[in-house]
Amino acid sequence: MSASERRGAARTSVVWESLREVFGASSDVLDIGGGTGGFAVRVAELGHQVRVIDPSPDALAALGRRAQEFNVADRVAGQQGDLSTLLDVAGPDSADVVLCHGVLEIVDDPAAALATIAEVLRPGGTLSLLVNQRHAAVVARAIAGHFGQARAILDGESVGRAGHRFTSEELTGHLEQAGFTIGSVHGIRVFSDLVPGSLLDLEPGSTQALLELERAVATRPEYLSLATQVHVLATH
Numbered sequence: 001m002s003a004s005e006r007r008g009a010a011r012t013s014v015v016w017e018s019l020r021e022v023f024g025a026s027s028d029v030l031d032i033g034g035g036t037g038g039f040a041v042r043v044a045e046l047g048h049q050v051r052v053i054d055p056s057p058d059a060l061a062a063l064g065r066r067a068q069e070f071n072v073a074d075r076v077a078g079q080q081g082d083l084s085t086l087l088d089v090a091g092p093d094s095a096d097v098v099l100c101h102g103v104l105e106i107v108d109d110p111a112a113a114l115a116t117i118a119e120v121l122r123p124g125g126t127l128s129l130l131v132n133q134r135h136a137a138v139v140a141r142a143i144a145g146h147f148g149q150a151r152a153i154l155d156g157e158s159v160g161r162a163g164h165r166f167t168s169e170e171l172t173g174h175l176e177q178a179g180f181t182i183g184s185v186h187g188i189r190v191f192s193d194l195v196p197g198s199l200l201d202l203e204p205g206s207t208q209a210l211l212e213l214e215r216a217v218a219t220r221p222e223y224l225s226l227a228t229q230v231h232v233l234a235t236h
Contacts, residue, residue, distance in 0.1 A: 014218045022126045030095035033103035036062040044072035055082045083113045101130035105163035114178035129232045134165035135225040180234035186218040187227030
């Protein structure tokens with residue numbers, strides 16, 4: 001496994017481990033913006049039915065190839081669409097679990113988007129929401145010498161392709177407004193983006209130690225503002 005793959009594993013481990021706990025014996029899962037199926041195929045391997053809603057035909061084609069490669073093509077379906085067409089594409093009360101990872105940042109009205117997701121979820125269903133976190137982006141831009149960008153992000157402006165960034169308070173406020181009950185909040189990539197890839201190559205056991213460190217701080221509120229992303233599990 002390359003350094004980039006090891007770094008990727010450290011970045012997603014906390015999300016994946018917390019997510020596995022919310023699935024029932026056989027869940028209908030909706031992955032909004034799931035692209036090429038990085039999460040969807042792994043979920044399907046657990047025996048669940050997964051629909052991926054994504055605006056990119058190329059990404060959906062890659063999803064189909066990946067599902068075939070991992071022998072889960074019968075449990076993975078791709079449909080073209082996005083949050084604005086979600087109800088038309090997926091239908092109300094159609095999912096036990098909704099994954100919305102890296103999507104809320106690019107919508108014009110996050111509150112309206114979450115209200116739409118609530119309609120798609122069945123009663124008692126779970127939303128897994130992963131978004132970029134503002135405070136860490138301010139620090140990262142400042143350290144890189146991009147002080148104007150750091151100030152713009154601090155003031156809540158969208159900078160670059162990452163779109164809008166949320167504080168955990170903003171995120172939970174939007175969720176509660178849409179009728180969700182917050183289950184857990186995790187800080188994601190607290191250290192993973194700061195560790196040089198060369199260290200993961202040179203130091204035996206460093207990847208596992210980094211994974212364990214990320215798990216240890218994920219639910220510690222004092223580290224939440226350092227996390228590149230915030231992951232929330234919420235029920236409706």
